[in-house]
């Protein structure tokens with residue numbers, strides 16, 4: 001036993017209208033049946049205030065927050081706004097934001113620090129592209145460890161921060177990393193966290209994400225140093241999310 005509670009988290013990305021709120025209630029019911037694990041849903045900001053009262057014990061979060069407290073940043077959402085809408089957490093550094101919004105490691109660290117100042121739980125995402133993976137496992141480990149260390153906020157702590165390893169080539173592609181690839185990367189990330197944070201690095205959760213489904217969840221969730229999953233497509237419906245929660 002590691003002492004780390006499993007976290008099964010869904011990321012709805014740019015999906016979800018009010019008509020889908022029934023899925024949040026249904027996922028809340030699934031979570032009520034598993035008090036031994038944590039369940040979270042990272043929803044579009046437009047749904048947070050309506051979803052929070054329906055979610056039961058599920059932590060409802062945003063998918064990004066701006067590093068500044070407030071100001072002239074049209075279209076952006078601040079940590080206090082997420083909190084005010086009823087969120088208990090946020091993702092930062094998802095590869096889609098690193099790619100399409102050009103977020104840097106320094107941005108990601110600043111976003112995480114700001115979110116934690118406001119008491120939000122944070123899931124910080126890292127992961128390599130196919131080009132990097134094709135340079136070999138050692139190169140991929142080194143690259144992702146460097147990305148993690150450069151994205152870690154000041155005062156990183158296992159009480160509020162979770163890491164998610166999401167290989168970019170496995171996101172939305174149906175190409176899940178092999179159990180051996182996942183175990184090796186999570187081991188490398190664990191070693192880096194322990195070196196950077198000591199005992200707290202041992203206590204910090206590391207999730208896997210990338211084409212997780214009911215079919216592969218059990219094989220992934222029982223690997224050493226895999227403390228849960230960050231699930232995209234299969235979190236959009238309670239029916240598809242249920243077997244992943246059951247596998248935890």
Ligand SMILES: O=C(CO)COP(=O)(O)O
Nearest residue numbers: 011171172210211232233
């Ligand atoms: O990016 C992901 C979760 O943040 C993974 O998405 P998929 O599960 O759809 O591959």
